[in-house]
Amino acid sequence: MGQIETVLQKFQTNTRDNLLPILQEIQQETGFLSEEAIIKVSGYLKIPTSKIYAVATFYDQFRFTPRAKYRIKICSGTACHITGAESILDQLEKKLKIKAGETSRGGLVSLELSQCIGACGLAPVILVNDTFYPEVTAEKIDEIVDFVNSKVEN
Numbered sequence: 001m002g003q004i005e006t007v008l009q010k011f012q013t014n015t016r017d018n019l020l021p022i023l024q025e026i027q028q029e030t031g032f033l034s035e036e037a038i039i040k041v042s043g044y045l046k047i048p049t050s051k052i053y054a055v056a057t058f059y060d061q062f063r064f065t066p067r068a069k070y071r072i073k074i075c076s077g078t079a080c081h082i083t084g085a086e087s088i089l090d091q092l093e094k095k096l097k098i099k100a101g102e103t104s105r106g107g108l109v110s111l112e113l114s115q116c117i118g119a120c121g122l123a124p125v126i127l128v129n130d131t132f133y134p135e136v137t138a139e140k141i142d143e144i145v146d147f148v149n150s151k152v153e154n
């Protein structure tokens, strides 16, 4: 039995009230709401897929694409901005060949800007998943990008 069916089975009463809890649990299990998941939920709850998308897109919490394996966040708060966040972003965009807000093909890495993360004294800072990098330099970015690129499966 697949992950989606396992989640659906937990909700024995297939009423519409279960839509949000089901979507939340599927996302928790699989990381995002795939088209396949939406179709299965639609069949289970007898709700058209268009309605499910309408509900799910209303909430910020739902994702419709898989999360990247390495999620790089560049702080764009004032202190980081002054100390070079823009050139860090520029360097990352060029090296990874994606723009802020994008995910690389294959879902290996994504780039995003964040608000101040409260470590202004160590600016500029970035996060790679949950790992915090303070006082980031061009050399450090090279190291991080080399590491991410070494994870590309051949």
Ligand code: FES
Pocket (backbone or CB within 6 Å): 075, 076, 077, 078, 079, 080, 081, 115, 116, 117, 118, 119, 120, 121, 123, 124, 125
């Ligand atoms: S501005 Fe970047 S940590 Fe505060």
